[in-house]
Amino acid sequence: MKNKMTKTDRFNSEKIENEEKNAFSQFFHSCGVYIHKNYAFLILFFVGLFAVSAINFMKITTVQTVANFSISDFEIGQISDRTIIADRSLSPDELDPVSITKGEKIIKKGFPITEEGYAKLKKMAASPLYIDYRAFANSELFIFLLAIMWYLLFSFVDFGRKVLFKECLLHVILFAIVYFVTAFGGKLSLFSSAYSICIIIPTSICIMLVTILYGNLSAVLLSFIISLGVLNASGWQIPSCLFTLAAALSSTVIVRKIERRIDLVVAGIIMALFEVVFILLLQVIFNEAISGIAPLLFGVAINGFISGILTLGLLTPLETILNTASVFRLMDLSDNNTPIFKQMQIQANGTYNHSMMVAQLAESACREINANPILARVGGYYHDIGKIEQSEYFVENQLNMQNKHNDINPTLSASVIKSHVRKGIEKGHQLHLPQAVIDIIAEHHGNSIITYFYNEATKKDATLSPEDFAYPGNPPSSKESGVVMLADIVEAACHTLDNPTSGRLEKFISNLISQKIEHGQLDNCELTFSDIAKIKNSFVNLLTGYYHNRIKYQNQQDPDSQSQTKKENNGDEKND
Numbered sequence: 001m002k003n004k005m006t007k008t009d010r011f012n013s014e015k016i017e018n019e020e021k022n023a024f025s026q027f028f029h030s031c032g033v034y035i036h037k038n039y040a041f042l043i044l045f046f047v048g049l050f051a052v053s054a055i056n057f058m059k060i061t062t063v064q065t066v067a068n069f070s071i072s073d074f075e076i077g078q079i080s081d082r083t084i085i086a087d088r089s090l091s092p093d094e095l096d097p098v099s100i101t102k103g104e105k106i107i108k109k110g111f112p113i114t115e116e117g118y119a120k121l122k123k124m125a126a127s128p129l130y131i132d133y134r135a136f137a138n139s140e141l142f143i144f145l146l147a148i149m150w151y152l153l154f155s156f157v158d159f160g161r162k163v164l165f166k167e168c169l170l171h172v173i174l175f176a177i178v179y180f181v182t183a184f185g186g187k188l189s190l191f192s193s194a195y196s197i198c199i200i201i202p203t204s205i206c207i208m209l210v211t212i213l214y215g216n217l218s219a220v221l222l223s224f225i226i227s228l229g230v231l232n233a234s235g236w237q238i239p240s241c242l243f244t245l246a247a248a249l250s251s252t253v254i255v256r257k258i259e260r261r262i263d264l265v266v267a268g269i270i271m272a273l274f275e276v277v278f279i280l281l282l283q284v285i286f287n288e289a290i291s292g293i294a295p296l297l298f299g300v301a302i303n304g305f306i307s308g309i310l311t312l313g314l315l316t317p318l319e320t321i322l323n324t325a326s327v328f329r330l331m332d333l334s335d336n337n338t339p340i341f342k343q344m345q346i347q348a349n350g351t352y353n354h355s356m357m358v359a360q361l362a363e364s365a366c367r368e369i370n371a372n373p374i375l376a377r378v379g380g381y382y383h384d385i386g387k388i389e390q391s392e393y394f395v396e397n398q399l400n401m402q403n404k405h406n407d408i409n410p411t412l413s414a415s416v417i418k419s420h421v422r423k424g425i426e427k428g429h430q431l432h433l434p435q436a437v438i439d440i441i442a443e444h445h446g447n448s449i450i451t452y453f454y455n456e457a458t459k460k461d462a463t464l465s466p467e468d469f470a471y472p473g474n475p476p477s478s479k480e481s482g483v484v485m486l487a488d489i490v491e492a493a494c495h496t497l498d499n500p501t502s503g504r505l506e507k508f509i510s511n512l513i514s515q516k517i518e519h520g521q522l523d524n525c526e527l528t529f530s531d532i533a534k535i536k537n538s539f540v541n542l543l544t545g546y547y548h549n550r551i552k553y554q555n556q557q558d559p560d561s562q563s564q565t566k567k568e569n570n571g572d573e574k575n576d
Contacts, residue, residue, distance in 0.1 A: 040165050041151075048172035049147045052179055052229075053140060059183040059233070060136040076118050080107045084121070142232050150225050159217055160526065161478055164435065166322045167214050171222055174206040178226050182233035182240070194237035195279060195288070199299035201230060203244045204271050204307035205314075207251040208264070212315060213324045216256050223248030239282045246278045247271070251307070259327055259374075261312055268308020272301040325434035330374045333433070334381065340431060341381070344388055350396030351387045354491060355380060357546075361487035362480070364542055368534040369527075371479040379440030379484045382433065386424025386441070390416060396492070410457035414450045414469045421445060421473055436478070443481045444488050445471040446521040475521045482525035483535060486513055490539050500547040506540045 035042065074080075089102045098119045100106070107117045150171070154163055178201060185191050185200045203226060211219040227245035234240040254267045254274075279300050283290060319329045336356075344352040359380030366376040391397045393405065393416045405413040421442060428438040447470050454469040476482035490509050494500060497508055513536060516522055527535075 041154075041168060044165070044168055044172060045147060045151050048176070049144065051172075051176055052143055052147075055176065055180050055183060056139050056143060056232075057136060060139065074107075074113060074118060074121055076113055076115055078113050080109055080111060080113055083107065083109045086120075139232055143229075146225060146228055146232075150221075153221050157217070157221065159215070161436070166324075167218060170210065170213070170318075170322065171218075171225075174210070174222065175226055175229055178202060178206060178244075179229050179233045182230050186234055194234065194239040195243075195283065195296055196299070197234055197237070197240050198243045198247075198275075198279060199296070199303055201240070201244055201303075202307070203227075203230075203247045204251045204275070204304055205310050207248045208255050208267070208307060208311040209314065209318060211252045211255050212258075212311070212326050212328070213318060213322060216252055219252040220249065223252065239286055243275075243278055243282055247275055247304075250274045250278075255311075259331060261315070261328055264308045264312040264315075266308075267311075268305040271304035271307055273304070275300040275304040320432075323432060323434055325375055325378075325436035327374060329434060330378045333378045333437070334374070336381070340385060340388075340427075344385065348388050348391035348394070348397050350399065351384050351391060351394060354396050355382075355384050357491045358383065358484065358487045361491060361539055361542055362484045365483045365487065365535040365538040366480060368538045369479065369483075369531040371483065375436055375440075376480040376483050379437055379444075379480055380487060382424070382428065382437055383441050383444045383484055383488060384420065384424065385427045386420035386422065388427075389423060390420070393417070394420070405453075410453040410460075411464075411468070414453040414457070417450055417453070418471055421471055436480070439477065440481045440484050442473045443476045444473075444485050446473055446475040446485060447471055448516075448519060448521055475523060476525040479525055479527055479531070482522050482527050485521065486516065486535060487539070489516065490543070494543055494547070500543070502540060502544045505543050505547070506536070509536055509539050509543075 084106045086100045086102055086104045086106055089100060092099045098116075100120050104120075106120045107113050113121075154168060182197060182201055186197050191197045191200055203223075206226065207219050207223055210222050223245060226248060227241050230244040231237070231241035251267075251271060254270055255264070258264065258267065276297050279296060280293075282288075283293065315326070315328065318324075319326055341352065344355070359377045362376035362380040363373045366373040387394050387397075393413075395403075408416075421444075424441040425438060428441050433441075449466050450469045450471070454464070454466060457464050457469070476485050489512055493512055494505065494508065497504060500508075513532060517532075522532075
């Protein structure tokens, strides 16, 4: 019995060890997968942390502090509440004859600060050889915690879209700029107070740029991170931090709805008024003297106004460099007079008209579900640009010509049809379209099967795989991409519907959307059932107006009957 228990215990022990090994193995495997997938963001995290730490180190080495306390915290005759010991020897010089020996007690806790002790404190604080490592360590820990918070927010907050590396890079650069300006601008006597430093902190311009380029949520996250960074860089001045946070959030609200570049001038004026109000409120809250406040108010007003003007100037080059789907960039891409649309009108007129209608349907639907209607419209315009080169193989362009697919086998036909997605992506990159628009081009058919040619091909060879007739893309990954997919199939299919009344359109569109849902094409785009219902109603309302029947005018004849009557009359005249 004893031997059996021993074997059982040994077996259980080995089982537990194996489970622990498997757990560790899975953990390290998961870490490896995560690092491989996010290595660029991790590199940016450490590079950004190093850059800000370097700025922080330069700030600490040039600030007059001892043991993380400003020299202004000490005065002669004050009873010291701490003991400070010199960590290095400092020799006397012409400007300061005081000498300090390593290990010497400069001041003692519980004893008054003497003139000699205060002189030595000043020498330590002013000496470039003395680095306040305690102050640096405290500040560095705060920056490290701030960096971790920023990384976690970007990792776990749902942006409703894919977070791009360029967006995170812009965040790091803007944070470093604000931190540098705050840390070293505060060393100038003109901007040394917690309020005057607000004049030169470029918070508003940074947040305006991020809001326009990447949206409200990204800007709000950066607003909190920057304000906490200012708190550290300004020497833990709360008014500077609060002003930065208020200005940042206000900038986000002001520019989030603008659609014209000139509106940024108005935004600058509004921001100037807001910053004046914020500085006045902070002065009252912290019980500061209001006398002589006029220069401060003028300075922060200029800061707000210049932010709008500089945003207007920097936006165009940043849009080009970062290739973002900002509202202004999308408005520029909405121009139908560009060469690509002129080419489409000439070589693929049917595709052009189809794309215009898809854009209208997608934009209308996205307004109903609070998605990005301008992105959906532009995605609708460009989703079929890959059809331009072989336009004659697509039915909408075969108005008065024989169907090209009658002369080739179904497998080749499917290859030609599928290729328009790949060619569209290539053209999108050639045109430097934003990635969000290229994603719509790549995803507007998902990985669905070209059913017609698959069915035709299986009549000759039943062993063919459906994957060979599937589009090469992935299912839509955003709401806008999903809406464009639905608008594309609905617009194309409704042309085949006889007597398109509102009721028939609603039933037909419901069937089309249900098929996409059943085939898993909308699984990754976060469209809810409520969104689907709103999209369907939007499509029905728009297409009902498009296909509505008009009243027949008096004496109006069918053109075919008119031609037949004319031929009969000509025949009668000849007989006469």
